[in-house]
Amino acid sequence: MAELEAGATGARRPRPISPHLQIYRPMLTMTMSIVHRITGAGLYFGMLLLAWWLIAAAAGPNAYANFEWFMGSLIGRLVLLGFTWALMHHLLGGIRHLVWDLGYGFQPAEREMLAVATIVGSIALTLLVWVIGYFAMGGLR
Amino acid sequence: MSGPRHNDMRTPMRRVRGLGAAHSGTADFWHMRVTSAAGVLLTIALVVIVISLLGRSHAAVVQILGSPIVAVIMLLFIVNSIYHMWIGMQEIILDYVHEDKLKFLSLMANTFFCFAVGLASCFAILKLSFGV
Numbered sequence: 001m002a003e004l005e006a007g008a009t010g011a012r013r014p015r016p017i018s019p020h021l022q023i024y025r026p027m028l029t030m031t032m033s034i035v036h037r038i039t040g041a042g043l044y045f046g047m048l049l050l051a052w053w054l055i056a057a058a059a060g061p062n063a064y065a066n067f068e069w070f071m072g073s074l075i076g077r078l079v080l081l082g083f084t085w086a087l088m089h090h091l092l093g094g095i096r097h098l099v100w101d102l103g104y105g106f107q108p109a110e111r112e113m114l115a116v117a118t119i120v121g122s123i124a125l126t127l128l129v130w131v132i133g134y135f136a137m138g139g140l141r
Numbered sequence: 142m143s144g145p146r147h148n149d150m151r152t153p154m155r156r157v158r159g160l161g162a163a164h165s166g167t168a169d170f171w172h173m174r175v176t177s178a179a180g181v182l183l184t185i186a187l188v189v190i191v192i193s194l195l196g197r198s199h200a201a202v203v204q205i206l207g208s209p210i211v212a213v214i215m216l217l218f219i220v221n222s223i224y225h226m227w228i229g230m231q232e233i234i235l236d237y238v239h240e241d242k243l244k245f246l247s248l249m250a251n252t253f254f255c256f257a258v259g260l261a262s263c264f265a266i267l268k269l270s271f272g273v
Contacts (some may be wrong), residue, residue: 041233044226044254051258054215054265057202064199091184094177101174129188137196 032115036093039086046083084129089122169228176225183218190214207269215266223259227251 024030056067070076096114099105105114134140190211194202205211230251238244 037233040226040229044230047222047226047258047262050219051262051265054206054262054269057199057206058265058268061199064202087184087188091181095181098174098178098181129192133192133195136192 028115028119029111032093032096032118035119036090036097039090039093042086043083043090046086049079049083081126081130085122085126088125088129089118092118092121092125169232173225173228176221176228179217179221180225183214183221186214187218203269206266207272209270212266212270216263219259219262219266223255223262227255230255 021030053067056063071080096105096118099114105111190205194205197205206215231248234244234247234251238247
């Protein structure tokens with residue numbers, strides 16, 4: 001009825017809209033959800049790195065040497081470290097979603113625990129992968 | 142305000158038809174679950190493969206990446222990940238890009254990117270395997 005009255009006078013009343021992210025107090029579970037999307041987008045472009053690696057290997061020793069040079073540089077290592085962490089975080093975030101899909105982990109304490117496990121686990125797994133990686137290469141170099 | 146026009150012969154159904162849901166959202170949802178479950182296993186396999194190739198010569202990398210089991214795992218990882226990220230980026234675009242031209246352009250760019258990166262990666266693996 002209010003809308004009809006507003007229409008009669010020619011003025012258009014703004015429709016009510018639902019509140020968006022900035023209205024809520026930031027919480028860990030919400031942050032992990034956002035980070036899941038950001039790491040997904042990062043990995044999307046990170047697939048270029050995998051494609052470069054495979055194409056370089058298929059193209060020949062010179063192309064592969066260029067790839068190795070870049071990945072061995074400081075920037076290359078930082079990119080790979082970021083890629084590793086994004087992959088581990090997205091992996092654990094995905095498992096968290098699969099747990100929810102099965103109907104578990106919806107209690108407040110459980111949700112909080114899953115969020116903490118995602119961030120702590122992703123950092124731990126990243127370190128583990130890199131330590132094993134450096135061991136596989138025979139130490140720091 | 143655009144209320145119902147009394148001289149309009151069309152039914153309300155006719156006016157909203159084509160403006161609603163596409164009715165394919167649950168397929169994307171399910172495909173995301175299938176590819177994420179597969180992705181858990183394939184990501185672990187990829188990490189193991191990459192670590193085992195660190196610091197090896199080009200010739201060794203070519204030989205190992207081209208060996209049948211490794212090549213098949215890599216192909217599975219690539220196809221699974223590309224499909225997963227195709228749906229994922231589409232969801233991001235639909236969430237944030239509301240202007241029609243930009244939206245359809247972004248969706249198209251997403252498809253181009255996924256096909257190009259996926260095909261290039263698969264081609265590289267096949268070339269390494271068949272050794273041409």
